[in-house]
Amino acid sequence: MERKKNFFAGPSVLPMEVLEQMRDQMVEYNGQGLSMVEASHRGGLFEDMYDECLATFKELLHVPDDYDMYFLGGGATLQFTMIPMNFLRPGTVADYIKSGTWANKAGEDAEKLGSVNYYYDGTDNKFTSLPDPATVKPSKNSSYLYLCSNETIGGIEWQDFPDTGDVPLIGDMSSDILSRPVPVEKFDMIYGGVQKNLGPAGATFIIMKKSLLEKQNSNLTAYMDYKLHSKEKGLYNTPPVFSIWGVKLVLDWIKKNGGAEGMAVRAQEKSSIIYNVIDSSAFFRSPVDAKYRSKMNIVFRLPNEDLEKKFVNEAQKEGMLGLKGHRSVGGLRASVYNALPKEDVVSLAQFMKEFEKNNG
Ligand SMILES: *Cc1c(COP(=O)(O)O)cnc(C)c1O
Numbered sequence: 001m002e003r004k005k006n007f008f009a010g011p012s013v014l015p016m017e018v019l020e021q022m023r024d025q026m027v028e029y030n031g032q033g034l035s036m037v038e039a040s041h042r043g044g045l046f047e048d049m050y051d052e053c054l055a056t057f058k059e060l061l062h063v064p065d066d067y068d069m070y071f072l073g074g075g076a077t078l079q080f081t082m083i084p085m086n087f088l089r090p091g092t093v094a095d096y097i098k099s100g101t102w103a104n105k106a107g108e109d110a111e112k113l114g115s116v117n118y119y120y121d122g123t124d125n126k127f128t129s130l131p132d133p134a135t136v137k138p139s140k141n142s143s144y145l146y147l148c149s150n151e152t153i154g155g156i157e158w159q160d161f162p163d164t165g166d167v168p169l170i171g172d173m174s175s176d177i178l179s180r181p182v183p184v185e186k187f188d189m190i191y192g193g194v195q196k197n198l199g200p201a202g203a204t205f206i207i208m209k210k211s212l213l214e215k216q217n218s219n220l221t222a223y224m225d226y227k228l229h230s231k232e233k234g235l236y237n238t239p240p241v242f243s244i245w246g247v248k249l250v251l252d253w254i255k256k257n258g259g260a261e262g263m264a265v266r267a268q269e270k271s272s273i274i275y276n277v278i279d280s281s282a283f284f285r286s287p288v289d290a291k292y293r294s295k296m297n298i299v300f301r302l303p304n305e306d307l308e309k310k311f312v313n314e315a316q317k318e319g320m321l322g323l324k325g326h327r328s329v330g331g332l333r334a335s336v337y338n339a340l341p342k343e344d345v346v347s348l349a350q351f352m353k354e355f356e357k358n359n360g
Helices: 016-026 044-061 075-087 101-111 210-215 226-232 241-256 259-279 305-317 342-359
Strands: 067-072 093-098 115-121 142-148 169-172 189-193 204-209 297-300 332-335
Touching (some): 044 241, 044 259, 067 226, 067 241, 075 101, 075 142, 075 169, 101 115, 101 142, 101 169, 210 226, 241 259, 305 332, 305 342
Parallel strands (some): 093 115, 142 169
Antiparallel strands (some): 067 204, 189 204, 297 332
């Protein structure tokens, strides 16, 4: 097989090693006479794997002991509803940082359930920048402050996080989880879909400070209730078994490759290769504030849209997939998640320079 160079934003590239492990163990898991995807989620085969998965996740992200960790279904998108349902208390507001597609969608869902204050609104700069975290202070009657650590579509990423004092800080880290160390203790909740950086689509990780549950609304239906999921460790109903198994293998791979710290070095290295090409050329242009450039999703533009179309087509012929920007913002986007080999990034950089020579 000639493997494609996969720059898709999600679902996205997985480590070759993990795909091979899944293939080798698809029919029979560890000599047990059945597949992991056939095993009961109430049995040892699954539960041992699940416990190891959570333990490795905790270790890699340095999650303190007073946090619960588990996986749910429904994607990151379900959390846009569950968060305000659980934590936006009547008579208070929730502060949202309106930073781009994903934070905005979360805010819109919260508006249907209570009062939302947009602490920051990036509409005027077309979501190409973020507030200085040192200046971010939640409202007086705030139930929580919400942010998205990496806007996958806009290509901007928080470099530091605000201190919100007694007000819980909640972060969607779908697209940069474990690409770098994170000060987990600043957050009361971190969550995200796994399909960008952690595994095959299906599962959503939840990391929640236990004390946050004390501030929960009452009268929630079963699946909407974080307290129930905490108690059941995410196994109240059938979990996305295949996805979680994939995550477990990806976490082992991350651990073998230097953990969050090792991934941060890789991300810095890989993203600079592309940003250097952009910065040293008048042909390519980065539309985002340099201070907040994402190390996972590199958004860039060419002099006109015809050239952008040509770029995507010619790249595809070279086996480079997924370089078209999201339809809502246009342009180009290279997602360079953890599992993307550095050689593929080097190939893209070479292709960019070649393309400029021929079309600039
Ligand atoms: C992809 C993405 C989502 C949506 O995830 P689903 O699992 O499809 O619901 C939410 N937030 C961010 C930052 C994303 O990148």
